[in-house]
Amino acid sequence: MQELNRSIILNMIREYGPISRSDIAKRKQISPTTVASAVKELIQAGLVCEDGAGASNGGRKPIMLRISPENRFLIGVSVTNYTITVAEINLEANIRKTHTVDVAADPAHGEQIVQLLLDSIAAFIAQIPYMDRCIGISISVPGIVDNYRGIVYYNSKLNWHNVALKDIIENSFQLKTWIENDMNAMVLAEKKFGQYSKFRNLLYVHAGGGIGAGIVVNDEILRGARGGAGEFGHTSVDRNGIRCECGNVGCLETCVNWDAVRAKLQAAAASDRSSALWSLTNGKLADIRPSDFSAALNVGDPAAMTVMNETLEYLGAGIVNMVNLFNPDVVILGGKLLYGNDVMIDSIKSYVRERALQFSIQSMEVHPSSLGDNAELIGAASILLQDVFRFSLT
Ligand SMILES: [Zn+2]
Incomplete structure (x- = not known):
């Protein structure tokens, strides 16, 4: 109980600080003595510090409390x-x-x-x-x-x-x-430290070395029976496809993870000497980075556009399926294939808008990850x- 009170009070200070002891007691209906002893422990633990006096409402000015994020x-x-x-x-x-x-x-x-x-x-x-x-x-x-x-x-x-x-x-x-x-x-993290805290149903789609999804339904992470929910990359999309490490063939991940996309970009540019990818990589197509793909798309490079459209057919369709299954408030797009690639993100937006169930997506938003490279x-x-x-x- 004591530990629970301490956590509640700590979170209260994190969210509403600077806040006084008496405000915490009032808001949480915890006795002032309990608040005082919990705060004492939190200060000793270095999690909370006193932050000067607040405005008085008649009596003595209250001492304000805030989190000390650098102490620990x-x-x-x-x-x-x-x-x-x-x-x-x-x-x-x-x-x-x-x-x-x-x-x-x-x-x-x-x-x-x-x-x-x-x-x-x-x-x-x-x-x-x-x-x-x-x-x-x-x-x-x-x-x-x-x-x-x-x-x-x-x-x-x-x-x-x-x-x-x-x-x-x-x-x-x-x-x-x-x-x-x-x-x-x-x-x-998108919900607690990013820009999407107001949403209750979030679909986070990550496309990078692998393909995956994080799903929040009614403010709860959807885990499934054994933690296997959201394995978006292992949804089957091509029954004649290549074998995936999971044992199945034709998983989404084998078609559109960054390695697959890079291989397609190399092949497309190799047969198109005028492709911007040559200059972007100083002639070393083996070194194509996600930022080169994005830069090539920004100048409308035909080789890059072809690969993007092919990628979209798989990834876009997969996201449409997820949207129709989970009806999220927001779809968040991250991972090195998507983050910073505005052309690709805009294309996914339009693809999903055109193809998902129209009623479900009336108020749905699609955004890039708000955490970026540090996600x-x-x-x-x-x-x-x-x-x-x-x-x-x-
Ligand atoms: Zn697989």
Whole structure:
């Protein structure tokens, strides 16, 4: 009970601070003595500080309280199928510093990647002289995750099967650890730290190294029975397609992840010497980056336009299906294939507007991610922060 009160009060200060002790007591109908003792603990824990005197309403001026976001911090970790990024993040989900290592493209053993993760965290925290102020480690990972038990059940690219990641990290660093699926973490972050907090039904679509979705229905993350909901990339779109790592053939991901799109761009530009992609990559088509694709689309490059339209046929159709299934208030588009690629985002918008059930989308909005390149890390941070501050999604 005491801990619950503390969390409620902490979240109150986070949301409404600067706020006085008596205002907290009034708003939450908690006794002033309970508020006073909880606030004392929060100040001792370095989470809250006093912030001068507020306006008086007759009597003595009240002392105001606010969160002290710089006093404490967390270690946020974003694991993708290509990289591991470790970061120091403050209590308002602002990133202070980061370090990234590449994950070998073809991991023979998932265990090696777990070791790489441990080594990366160890090296990062060895550089921080004030680790006593760290409140925990928060990790976002792709794959099917049991966030409660902290187990990664399955990730085909990292070759992880039933990895008890929370226990492994906690045993190694003696710091409380949180684990969440990357898409769930990002949709949570869009709602709590991005621009889309007013929506109750969110569909976050991520197109990058993989394709995925994070779904919030009536202010709750949709997880499914075992955490496997939202595996948008493994929806079947081509029964004659290539084999996917999941064992199926013709998954959406095999058609439109960044590697597939880059290969198509290379092929299209290779047979079109006038393509802008040649100059954008200084003649090295193997080095095409997402920003080159976006720049080529901005100048209406025919090779890039052809690849975009082909990508749209798969990805756009997939998003239409998701919109018709979940009827979201907002669709948020992120990942390196989409973020910063205005032409592609506009094309998806029109595609969905034309093809989704018209009644369902009358008030639906489609926007780019509001977290940008840091979406994964802010996602990671929001898992821990949501738990520590106990903020509800509403
Ligand atoms: Zn698949």
